[in-house]
Amino acid sequence: MASAPAFEYAPAPESRSVVDIAPSYGLFIDGEFTDATGGKVFKTVSPSTEEVLSEVAEASAEDVDRAVKAARKAFEKWSALPGAERAKYLFRIARIIQERSRELAVLETLDNGKPIKETRDADLPLVAAHFFYYAGWADKLGHAGFGAEPRPLGVAGQVIPWNFPLLMLAWKIAPALATGNTVVLKPAETTPLSALFFADICRQAGLPKGVVNIVTGDGRTGAALVAHPDVNKVAFTGSTAVGKAIARTVAGTRKKLTLELGGKGANIVFDDAPIDQAVEGIVNGIFFNQGQVCCAGSRLLVQESVQDELLDALKRRLSTLRLGDPLDKNTDIGAINSAEQLARITALADAGEAEGAERWSPACELPGAGYWFAPTLFTNVTQAHTIAREEIFGPVLSVLSFRTPDEAVAKANNTQYGLSAGIWSEKGSRILAVASKLRAGVVWSNTFNKFDPTSPFGGYKESGFGREGGRHGLEAYLDV
Amino acid sequence: MPTTAPPAHALADVTASDSTLRRFLHGLPGVDAVGLEARAASLGTRSIKTTAKAYAIDLAISMVDLTTLEGADTPGKVRALGAKAVHPDPTDRTAPTTAAVCVYPDMVAVAKEAVAGSGVKVASVATAFPAGRAALDVKLADVRDAVAAGADEIDMVIDRGAFLAGKYLKVYDEIVAVKEACGTSARLKVIFETGELSTYDNIRRASWLGMIAGADFIKTSTGKVAVNATPANTLLMLEAVRDFRAQTGIQVGVKPAGGIRTTKDAIKFLVLVNETAGQDWLDNHWFRFGASSLLNDLLMQRQKLATGRYSGPDYVTVD
Numbered sequence: 001m002a003s004a005p006a007f008e009y010a011p012a013p014e015s016r017s018v019v020d021i022a023p024s025y026g027l028f029i030d031g032e033f034t035d036a037t038g039g040k041v042f043k044t045v046s047p048s049t050e051e052v053l054s055e056v057a058e059a060s061a062e063d064v065d066r067a068v069k070a071a072r073k074a075f076e077k078w079s080a081l082p083g084a085e086r087a088k089y090l091f092r093i094a095r096i097i098q099e100r101s102r103e104l105a106v107l108e109t110l111d112n113g114k115p116i117k118e119t120r121d122a123d124l125p126l127v128a129a130h131f132f133y134y135a136g137w138a139d140k141l142g143h144a145g146f147g148a149e150p151r152p153l154g155v156a157g158q159v160i161p162w163n164f165p166l167l168m169l170a171w172k173i174a175p176a177l178a179t180g181n182t183v184v185l186k187p188a189e190t191t192p193l194s195a196l197f198f199a200d201i202c203r204q205a206g207l208p209k210g211v212v213n214i215v216t217g218d219g220r221t222g223a224a225l226v227a228h229p230d231v232n233k234v235a236f237t238g239s240t241a242v243g244k245a246i247a248r249t250v251a252g253t254r255k256k257l258t259l260e261l262g263g264k265g266a267n268i269v270f271d272d273a274p275i276d277q278a279v280e281g282i283v284n285g286i287f288f289n290q291g292q293v294c295c296a297g298s299r300l301l302v303q304e305s306v307q308d309e310l311l312d313a314l315k316r317r318l319s320t321l322r323l324g325d326p327l328d329k330n331t332d333i334g335a336i337n338s339a340e341q342l343a344r345i346t347a348l349a350d351a352g353e354a355e356g357a358e359r360w361s362p363a364c365e366l367p368g369a370g371y372w373f374a375p376t377l378f379t380n381v382t383q384a385h386t387i388a389r390e391e392i393f394g395p396v397l398s399v400l401s402f403r404t405p406d407e408a409v410a411k412a413n414n415t416q417y418g419l420s421a422g423i424w425s426e427k428g429s430r431i432l433a434v435a436s437k438l439r440a441g442v443v444w445s446n447t448f449n450k451f452d453p454t455s456p457f458g459g460y461k462e463s464g465f466g467r468e469g470g471r472h473g474l475e476a477y478l479d480v
Numbered sequence: 481m482p483t484t485a486p487p488a489h490a491l492a493d494v495t496a497s498d499s500t501l502r503r504f505l506h507g508l509p510g511v512d513a514v515g516l517e518a519r520a521a522s523l524g525t526r527s528i529k530t531t532a533k534a535y536a537i538d539l540a541i542s543m544v545d546l547t548t549l550e551g552a553d554t555p556g557k558v559r560a561l562g563a564k565a566v567h568p569d570p571t572d573r574t575a576p577t578t579a580a581v582c583v584y585p586d587m588v589a590v591a592k593e594a595v596a597g598s599g600v601k602v603a604s605v606a607t608a609f610p611a612g613r614a615a616l617d618v619k620l621a622d623v624r625d626a627v628a629a630g631a632d633e634i635d636m637v638i639d640r641g642a643f644l645a646g647k648y649l650k651v652y653d654e655i656v657a658v659k660e661a662c663g664t665s666a667r668l669k670v671i672f673e674t675g676e677l678s679t680y681d682n683i684r685r686a687s688w689l690g691m692i693a694g695a696d697f698i699k700t701s702t703g704k705v706a707v708n709a710t711p712a713n714t715l716l717m718l719e720a721v722r723d724f725r726a727q728t729g730i731q732v733g734v735k736p737a738g739g740i741r742t743t744k745d746a747i748k749f750l751v752l753v754n755e756t757a758g759q760d761w762l763d764n765h766w767f768r769f770g771a772s773s774l775l776n777d778l779l780m781q782r783q784k785l786a787t788g789r790y791s792g793p794d795y796v797t798v799d
Contacts, residue, residue, distance in 0.1 A: 007535065007754045007762055012527035117525065276719050277515030320755050329527035426510035446512045 009322075012329045014116045019107045021193065024055040027063055027216060028199035030070035031209030037062045042218070044192055047113030048326050048335035048370040056192045059215035061224040064184070067213040068228050071155040071182040074210030079152050079180035083139030090135030090177060092205040097128045100201070104194060106327070108166055111193040113335030113371070114289050115326045122288075126451055127170040130469075133453035134174035137474060141179060144471055150478040152180035153256055154232030157225040159246075160195075161238045162188035162337050163292040163393075168237050169195055171457075171468045173212060179477040181233065184213045186225055188238075190338045192216040223249070231255060233477060237294070240391075240417075240462050258466025258476045260294065260458060262391040263419030266412035267297030267448060268434065270405070271306045273424035277446065279313045282397070285422060285448035287321065287375055290336055291395040294463075295420035297448050299388060300399045301408050307401050311379065318375050319362040336371040336394065345373050345394030352378050352387035357398070383414055391417065405430065409437045418460025422448045441467075489728045491692050498649040501689075505648060508688060511680035511716060520711035526751045533747070537782050538576050540746040540774075541568055543764045545603055545735065547582040547772050549610075549703070555590045558583055560799040562594025569779050570797060572786070578775065579764040580633060584609070585622055588629035603633035603669070607658060610673070610702035612637035616654060623661040634662050635669040635770075637702060638686065640676045648689055655693035669697035669735055669768075675707035683713055687720035697733035703770060708738025711748060718756040731760065737770025743781040746774060 024041065026033040036057040043052050059067070078086070097104065104127075105119035114123075142148050156176045160168040165187055176183050187195035195214050202212045215221055219242070226234045226246050236246050237260040250257045267285050269278050285297025302310050326334035336342040353359050357378040366372040373394055381388050381398040388398050402408040412421055421440040423431050435443045441459045444450060451457070456472035458464060466476050494504035528536055546565045548557060561581050569575035580601035583591050591602045604626035608614035614622075623634055636658045642650040655670055662668045670690040674683050690698045698717055701708040714736040721732045734757070740746055746769060753761050761767050776796040783791045 006759055007539075007750065008532060009526065009528060010530045010532040012529045121525065273509070274512040274515065275509040277512040277519070280515055280519050329525070426512075446515060 009330050011325070013325060013327045014106055014109075014120075014329055016106060016110070016327065019103045019110070021054050021107070021110075025192070025196045025216070026057045027059050027067070028196065028212070028214040029063070029067045030073075030213065031203065033199070036060060042189065044111060044190065046110050046370075047190075047337050048367070050369050053110060054193060056196070056216045059186075059217040059221045064215055064221060064224040064228060067184040067215050068155055068157070068225075068230050070210035071184050071213055072230055074208055075154055075182045078182055078208060078211050081180070083141060086177060086180065087135045087138035089205055089207050090131050090138060090174065093201055093207070094128050094131035094135060096201050096204055097124070097131060101125075101128065104166060104197060107197060108194050109326045109334070111191050112162065112165060113326055113337050115331040115334040116329055117331065118289060123164060123167050126453070127166050130167070130170040130453040131174045134178040137175075137471075138178040141474065141478070144474050146475060146478050146480045150179070150480055153477060153479055154181060155230060156181045156183045156233040156235060156477065157228060157231035158183055158185040158235045159222040159225060159238065160185065160187055162191040163289060163294070165191040166194040166198065169198055171237070172235050175468070175473045176233075176235075176477050177211065179474055181477050182211045184215060184225060184231070186215050186217060186222050189216075189218040226250065233257075235466075235476065236260070243464060256476070258458075258468070259464035260466070260468060261462060261464040262393075262417055263294045263296065263459065263463050264299055264389065264391055264415045264417045265295055265297045265420035265422070265440065266299045266301050266415075266438075267422040268301045268402075268408045268412060268424065269303060269306070269310060270408075270423070270425040270427075270430060271303040272426050272430075273306070274426055274446065275306070275310060275313060278310065278424040279317050281422060281424060281446070281448040282314060283317055283321070286397045287333060287395050288449050290334060290373070292337060292341070292393050293449065295442060295449065295457075296393075297420065297422050298392060298397060299412075300397055301402050301411055302399065303408070304401045304403050311399065315360065315362070315377070318377065321362065321364070321375055323364050323372070323374065324367060333375060333395065336373050339371055341393065342371040342373060345392055345396060348387060348390060348392045348394075349376055349396050352381070352385060352396070352398070355385050355387075357381045357385055357387060383411060389415065405434055409434060413437075413439050416462045419463035420444070489692075489730055491728060495649065495652055495692060498647070501648045501652060502646065505685040505688060508684055511684055513680050516680055516716060517712045520715045520752065523715070523751050523755055524711055524748045526748075528747050528751065534785050536747045536750050537743060537778055537785065539762060540743070540750060540769065541778050541782070542576040542579060543768050544578040544775050544778070545580045545582045545737075545768045545770050546578045546775055547703070547737075547770055549582070549584060549605060553584060553587055555587070557799070558587045558590045559594045562591050562600070564775070564797055564799050565600045566595055566598040568775060569782070571795070572783070575779065575782060579768055582635065582770065585626035585629065585631070588626050588631045592630040601632040602630060603635055604629075604631040605635045605637075605702075607636040609635070609637055610704040612639050613641075616657060619654070620657060620661045623658055627662060627666050631666055633667045633669060634658070635671055635699060637671045637673060638690070640673055643677065643682070643686060648685075652689055652693045655690060655695065659694040667696040668694065669699045669733075670695040671699045671702055671737075673702055673705060674700045674713045675705040680713070680716055683716050684720060687717050688724065691720070691724045691730070691732050695732060697735050697768070699735040699737055699770065701738045703738030709736030709740055709770070711752060714749060715752050715756055718752060718761070721761070722757045731766065733766040733768065734761065735768040735770055740769055740771050741773050742777050746778065
């Protein structure tokens with residue numbers, strides 16, 4: 001009866017021709033693209049093929065100083081604009097992002113390695129939504145609960161990671177501009193392109209010169225930016241180690257600081273969970289963006305009474321994941337962002353195996369070129385294992401079990417992080433009781449990795465402090 | 481009403497009493513509606529092109545239960561439908577036949593003659609279709625008539641009133657009785673009328689109830705109410721047949737019916753089958769589309785793939 005040939009999906013690649021990547025890019029300072037002083041450049045590659053996409057200027061401390069000066073100069077007029085006028089620019093930017101969303105989605109997929117399905121259906125819609133949302137706040141700041149006329153801080157120095165390049169830019173720039181600040185933003189070294197395209201969007205929107213400045217470079221550029229004496233506000237999203245270094249740099253200055261750092265999110269599945277949807281949530285929690293998500297549900301805590309059933313279902317589901325060309329519309333799992341990150345994931349997964357956890361991956365062929373890691377599941381993991389404690393930032397799920405709700409809460413909270421958690425149960429009272437005991441900035445119930453600009457996001461403990469998104473996200477950019 | 485001897489499988493004992501059956505059905509994992517619909521929508525974004533599309537179109541044609549269920553049906557109309565099932569595209573004899581024609585019981589003999597020798601099955605709705613509001617004797621007589629006239633498949637409706645009132649054993653007994661009336665020659669499709677069951681939890685329970693009672697197919701709907709087959713309710717039923725086989729070893733088919741009109745929609749359903757129940761269900765013995773207008777759209781898309789041009793509604797037959 002199963003004589004029919006298999007239903008193989010033919011390649012369905014999104015066209016690259018919608019995006020025109022220049023062979024080189026300068027820094028975006030005071031409304032113009034300019035070379036770095038000293039003319040240093042670095043290459044950015046496509047992680048799925050290792051093809052060089054473009055050459056990008058590497059900003060020195062001197063360039064950072066130019067950018068901060070431009071932002072300082074622009075601040076006076078920008079902050080004095082009525083909120084409704086600033087809102088017009090933000091609305092315009094949001095509309096342009098929507099209009100150019102296909103181009104930006106392809107660009108982001110090329111530079112980052114994540115599947116087009118995600119950039120098209122998650123990243124870009126959220127980017128536009130974030131600008132729309134904060135555009136709406138710009139003329140209502142007096143009603144946000146921070147006093148009648150809350151003042152902006154000045155120049156914001158913002159450093160963002162490579163996992164959601166354009167989305168993290170939106171999370172940083174939209175609230176900063178809405179509240180009347182000007183910004184100098186440094187995108188990640190491995191994913192500078194979408195920020196440079198955003199610079200072009202700022203020009204297209206007629207944004208006054210100097211309000212948004214983009215300086216590309218590596219960690220040294222970021223360090224120069226956060227250490228610059230004329231920066232009033234530092235916002236960083238990235239690793240906990242760098243976050244700590246930034247906190248030390250900023251300590252003793254008058255700079256206001258928000259940090260959004262690592263995580264080791266617990267996804268807790270109770271025996272009364274909607275199992276099929278829980279499986280989807282687990283997959284979305286740890287394999288979305290190849291697990292390179294700070295709020296990933298990287299620890300699965302499953303009640304022992306449904307463990308076998310759930311793991312069978314999960315393994316069956318993982319076998320249907322499609323790994324490959326990120327530009328193919330049917331690809332579920334794309335490339336790891338860099339060789340460096342791949343090495344880190346590989347080392348941690350090997351440590352998991354060496355410490356006695358049981359490793360499993362679905363049969364899946366990895367492409368020859370580029371940086372790839374198969375979706376991986378570890379069972380027989382305990383709290384003492386490295387892979388249960390350290391953030392892997394890759395498609396690696398550690399499965400632990402529990403017997404009672406108290407044990408689930410204790411294990412979920414037993415981490416140095418506290419960014420996200422998930423609860424799966426059909427029983428409302430259980431969800432509410434457990435959620436109130438979890439020390440995590442975001443607790444999802446019967447879903448995972450759902451984002452919305454109206455909802456604040458941020459961490460406890462070593463996951464950082466400050467909130468981005470929602471009304472709460474305004475506070476980080478206001479003098480309150 | 482005496483309980484008929486249940487079919488022998490691993491779950492047979494859950495029907496020992498109304499309360500054991502109720503406990504079993506209510507002990508099935510709940511369904512999170514938002515998550516289910518999100519999963520169905522996400523599978524709907526699969527991009528099926530070129531060779532995959534050609535495969536899917538032919539597969540879909542071969543899975544159509546070409547249906548006419550109107551008060552105005554005549555022998556002439558049914559013969560025309562039968563001819564179309566056998567040769568869906570008169571200009572291209574490589575087009576596969578449909579799986580079956582689906583008619584009311586009094587048209588079974590006519591349909592049988594129209595498709596004779598072609599391999600196309602004749603399915604008949606029965607059991608006081610579509611409402612199911614008749615005495616069991618009447619329903620069984622309806623089934624026996626259709627089977628006697630040569631129906632290869634019987635599409636029955638469950639008693640939704642009894643189901644919603646929680647009388648699961650009554651629904652179960654009816655299905656078992658109808659299955660018995662089908663004898664060994666006719667396969668039984670059990671229609672839940674998912675639009676009337678209303679919740680996904682109910683659809684999951686009805687699916688298991690139908691399968692435990694011996695359904696060969698579980699089917700979404702009659703096509704006669706506002707909400708018929710949807711990607712989400714079909715996905716849910718595909719999960720049910722997958723899990724039922726894992727537990728009992730018995731494979732059960734799925735038939736979404738009503739509201740599937742375009743090739744694009746049909747392909748989305750095939751993707752659901754492929755990525756939920758799996759390859760074993762990608763065959764018209766295990767998956768069907770209850771549809772009438774869908775076939776012409778499939779044929780037009782098939783012609784487009786073959787010739788590179790859209791033909792138009794005058795290049796497929798209207799019956």
